[in-house]
Amino acid sequence: MTETPFTPSDEQTPPRRLFIKTYGCQMNVYDSERMADVLRPLGYATTDTAEDADFVILNTCHIREKAAEKVYSELGRLRELKDARARNSTTATGTSRTSMIIAVAGCVAQAEGEEIMRRQPAVDIVVGPQAYHQLPELLTRMARARGERIGADFAPVDKFDALTFEKIGARSVNGPTAFLTVQEGCDKFCSFCVVPYTRGAEWSRPVAAVLAEARQLADKGVREITLLGQNVNAYDGEEADGKPSTLARLAHALAEIxxxxxxxxxxxxxNDMSDDLIAAHGELEALMPWLHLPVQSGSDRILRAMNRKHGRQKYFDLIDRVRAARPDIALSGDFIVGFPGETDADFEQTMDLVRRVGYASAFSFMYSPRPGTPAASLGSQVPAAVARERLHALQALLWAQQTAFNAAMAGHTMDVLFEKTGRNGAQAIGRSPWLQSVHVEDADHLIGRIVTVEIEHGRQNSLKGRLLHDGATPFKQRDQLIGA
Structure with a gap:
């Protein structure tokens, strides 16, 4: 029997408020935005603090051990807020307040749903990353004190079918940039990673569905989209003729919007950097010159233990091919130090790879054993002090490379997409083609526009620029930044 959707009372004041705290990756950011979209027809408006909220959702990440523990720590704080709300059930004006509803969503919810309910009784709903479209139904069941409060389906088709414009209306947009999930799940089974167990197998959205959502975003003023996926370049969504697409063909179609x-x-x-995707970097002006291509380690021995299914030489060859197609491309990567069995020689191979590639930015972590993954049961665990020392050395090298890359931008002009106002007067903050944050004075009137900026100097994490004029012009100076 189909449940009658939960709806807020017409007589209730103040209106229902929703707070979502997002942990982890950009896909979780996208999912949080879509959760707000799903709940908007039920009368929920977003708020910036949990203290003001009637419904609090923690959208969680399970990649790192500390990330999961942070969730339980936050749940303890929310339980105190919930108890205080129950004790003080009226506002200063005497108006009745609803009790606080707490939900845990995302990958920790998928992996530890029953444990969350047992460990923190204040949690009302647990919902995995493929089931958050069920939130209205789970709210209904909870309100009627019956039925399942845990949604943990692996059904991305059902999820995205429920997120269409026809079902919940247009996506909310908060600026000229937006994330767009096109692929979910992972079939790679790296020995350290929980993603295949929390997000399921690789699955790609049909081309038509992606283009429809992208058009809606463009119609609402979005100028830049970031396509998301656990292995986004494995994208093989169905085209109109029923045949699988590639990420390159999808990018070409999106560029026509x-x-x-x-x-x-x-x-x-x-392993999914196909020939046509590499070529697209040289063919599509809209495809920005920035590539996040994780390698994790520079040691072939450790890469085999990680089950990465590629070696360092294949990675070097890919970088050479991408740079041949797009000479000004900037590289970003992911690195894990202290993987079980990693020796000083293995770590030096990672440092050598970083020196040879040269990164504009990177993410680096100490290995964290995740329950249920093959690596968690490996012997030869690296002492924490050794892993920490290696991490500091790697990060010092990566930060030096990032600082040098940004400093080399000084004196060059580039197109900047202004996203938001800054903290200082009429300052505006935008993004360069290489994803750097760019701060420009007297530019707050240009939010949402792409404008030519001259870079005055570069810092470790941002660039400082000045306006040349207020018009938007195509970026045609890619050659002058080769080797920057």
Whole structure:
């Protein structure tokens, strides 16, 4: 029997408020935005603090051990808020307040649903990353004190079918940039990673569905989209003729949408960097010159233990081919230090790879054993002090490379997409083609526009620029930044 959807009372004041705290990757950011879209027809408006909220959702990440523990710590704080709400059930004006509803969503919810309910009784709903479209139904069941409060389906088709314009209306947009999930899940089974167990097998959205959502975003003023997936370059969504597409063909189709000027994608796997995708970096002006291509280690021995299914030489060859197609491309990567069995020689191979590639940015972590993954049961665990020392050395090298890359931008002009106002007067903050944050004075009137900027100097994490004029012009100076 179909449940009658939960709806807020017409007599209730103040209106229902929703707070979502997002942990982890960009895909979780996208999912949080879509949760707000799903709940908007039920009368929920977003708020910036949990203290003001009637419904609090923690959208969680399970990649790191500390990330999961942070969730339980936050749940303890929310339980105190919930108890205080129950004790003080009226506002200062005497108006009745609803009790606080707490939900845990995302990958920790998928992996530890029953444990969350047992460990923190204040949690009302647990919902995995493929089942958050069920939130209205789960709210209904909870309100009627019956039925299942855990949604943990692996059904991305059902999820995205429930997120269409016809079902919940247009996506909310908060600026000229937006994330767009096109692929979910992972079939790679790296020995350290929980994603295949929390997000399921690789699955790609049909081309038509992706283009429809992209057009809606462009119609609402979005100028740049970032295509998301656990292995986004494994994208093989169905085309109109029933045949599988590729990420390159999808990018070409997206570039035809009026108003959509910039396309990015993340996260990629080296084994899925196809010939046509590499070529697209040289063919599509809209495809930004920035590539996040995780390698994790520079040691072939450790890469085999990680089950990465590629070696360092294949990675070097890919980088050479991408740079040949797009000479000004900037590289970003992921690195894990202290993987079980990693020796000083293995770590030096990672440092050598970083020196040879040269990164504009990167993410680096100490290995964290995740229950249920093959690596968690390996012997030869690296002492924490050794792993920490290696991490500090790697990060110092990566930060030096990032600082040098940004400093080399000084004196060059580039197109900047202004996203938001800054903290200082009429300052505006935008993004360069290489994803750097760019701060420009007296530019707050240009939010949502792509404008030519001269870079005055570069810092470790941002660039400082000045306006040349207020018009938007195509970026045609890619050659002058070769080797920057």
């Amino acid at each position: 009026p108003g959509l000027s910039r396309i990015r994608y993340t996260t990629s796997h080296p």
